[in-house]
Amino acid sequence: MAEAHNNPGGSTTAGSIAVAAESTVATRMSAPPSFDVADFPVPHGREEEWRFTPLDRLRGLHDGTAVADGSIKAEISAPDGVRVETVARDDARLGRAGAPVDRVAAQAYSAFEKATIVTVPKETVLTEPVRLALHGEGGVTYGHTVFELGAFAEATVVIDHTGDTVRAANVEYVVGDGAKLTVVTVMDWDRTAVHTSQQGALVGRDAGFRHIVVTFGGDLVRIHPRVTYAGTGGEAELIGLYFTDKGQHHEHRLLVDHNTPHCKSNVVYKGALQGESAHAVWIGDVLIEAKAEGTDTYEMNRNLVLTDGARVDSVPNLEIETGEIVGAGHASATGRFDDEQLFYLMARGIPETDARRLVVRGFFAELVQQIGVPDIEERLLAKIEEELEASVA
Incomplete structure (x- = not known):
């Protein structure tokens, strides 16, 4: 299995079916974050953040032609003490974990009618998961969900996606000081579904955040986890598992923004691919800002190609603006069976x-x-x- 370590501009290739490449492109998006879709030009596929995505398979989510005409069945089960609210667009608690960073995420923010906020009060320790089941029933849908943990709370959230839809959504995780949140989000859509989702986390002082993405279904799935820190001592662990089959496009684009001193992050994503035109994309961006002294971070992506005709694009990016760090590194490996x-x-x-x-x-x-x-x-x-x-x- 070919592997690339800390070699900006380098690449490794396994036959003609898979590519692992590193880029010197800056980890910051080309357009500033914004809640207004008009602030983002319609992508044409040549932009850095869109060059791997087959835009014609987004079914109009990227250019404004996808009109909300579908339905999605949402069921939430939560232990006692957890507050579940349906709120209007003007609720002040929306948007705290970060603004959209591309046109599809901004379109999702502009198009949803009601948002769901799930709150775990401070110092509450849940022994059972909060479960959100989303089942697509056809058509185009937009959504916005916020999960908030108060200080020193502990919780596990499971988000399960099934059925068929063309969906763009934003999910926020606000983790209070000293709190610990584990999120498991499963993409088990029907093979005809399209799903794009920006998932932003704001991690408080001495808080812990584990984000686990599992992707199996869908025609096209594009998930964009993003992490920032609200205080020192925060830790983030991002884990991903995907199995990409014939004709599927699975894309995971991550950004960990170390904007606060003495925080940690660890990223591990693994994928397997089989079948003609199976395509997986993994973009792992880590930014260590000048003020983020004492950062400790590592990211890794490994891919196992099971058949001819499958392709992987794996791009780890590490941008460091201060030398006063504990450690930073990345690795990417793509190949066949050992x-x-x-x-x-x-x-x-x-x-x-x-x-x-x-x-x-x-x-x-x-x-x-x-x-x-x-x-x-x-x-x-x-x-x-x-x-x-x-x-x-």
């Missing part, structure tokens, strides 16, 4: 097909085990098994 692992298993009498399955299971197992929600872990392992069955059918 021949040594396969040989080891086959030499012990395991058929090649079963050996390949074991390698893929092991590739994902480390991340699945970190989710911490047993029913989600079991479901994902079953989904991986289903994908592997399809690959040998």
